[in-house]
Amino acid sequence: MLSKSQARAFFLGGTLVTFLIFIGLTIYSFMPSNDQTNYASIDKNVVRGKEIWESNNCMGCHTILGEGGYYAPELTKVIDRRGDAYVKIVLMSKQPWQPRGRKMVAYGMNEADADAVVAYFKWIGKIDLNGFDRVVSPLSKVKN
Ligand code: HEC
Incomplete structure (x- = not known):
């Protein structure tokens, strides 16, 4: 059985150690070499x-x-899966894109807007997801 002062020392010591570990891990996470967000490639x-x-x-x-x-x-990984050209065709199509049955909205985007969406997909596709890439909705497994 711990005495009151031993219990206090145990509590304060434990709090200090876990707090220091927390600070250390926070610094480690924010080190530029550990960046996972790919923020350097975020442009206009x-x-x-x-x-x-x-x-x-x-x-x-x-x-x-x-x-x-x-x-x-x-x-998230649509550019890896389909490539730029395919994605642009889907976005610029004036007919609803539906080779697999369900209808995608026919946005009929202009080239600049389609390029911007492709740039967004490229950025997000390069984020380090700690393996989430393997956890995707069932439809994205349909290949052709
Ligand atoms: C009403 C629902 C709906 C909305 C809203 C929608 N989509 Fe889609 N989209 C679909 C469906 C369904 C497909 C699959 C069509 C097929 O392959 O048969 C699709 C396909 C796509 C694909 C091709 C994916 C692949 O793996 O083949 C891209 C890229 C895409 N959509 C981008 C977008 C973007 C960008 C927007 C918003 C600007 C958007 N979609 C809004 C329904 C939607």
Whole structure:
């Protein structure tokens, strides 16, 4: 059985040690060499792409980083999976894109907007996801 002063020392010592570990891990996480956000490649085009993504509610149907609707394919790694040209065709199409049955909205985007969305997908596709890449919605596994 600990005496009162031993218990206090145990509590204060334990708190100090875990606090120092916490501070150390925080510093480690924020070291530039451990960056996982790929922020260096965020340029104006990426920001514009993100705005287009938000204002058109793409997440109503698609997931990105696993968040959003499960109606349409996961798009975090869409550039790896499909390539720039395919994605641009989908976004610029004047007809609803639907080779696999469900309909994508026919946005008929101009080239600049489609390029911006592609830039956004490229940035997000290069984020280090600690292996989340393997956890995607079922539709994104459909290949052709
Ligand atoms: C109404 C639901 C809906 C909305 C909103 C929507 N999409 Fe889609 N999208 C789909 C569906 C369904 C598909 C799959 C079509 C197919 O392959 O048959 C698709 C396919 C795609 C693909 C090709 C994915 C692949 O793996 O083949 C891209 C890229 C894409 N959408 C981007 C977007 C972007 C960017 C937005 C917002 C500007 C958006 N979508 C909004 C339903 C939607």
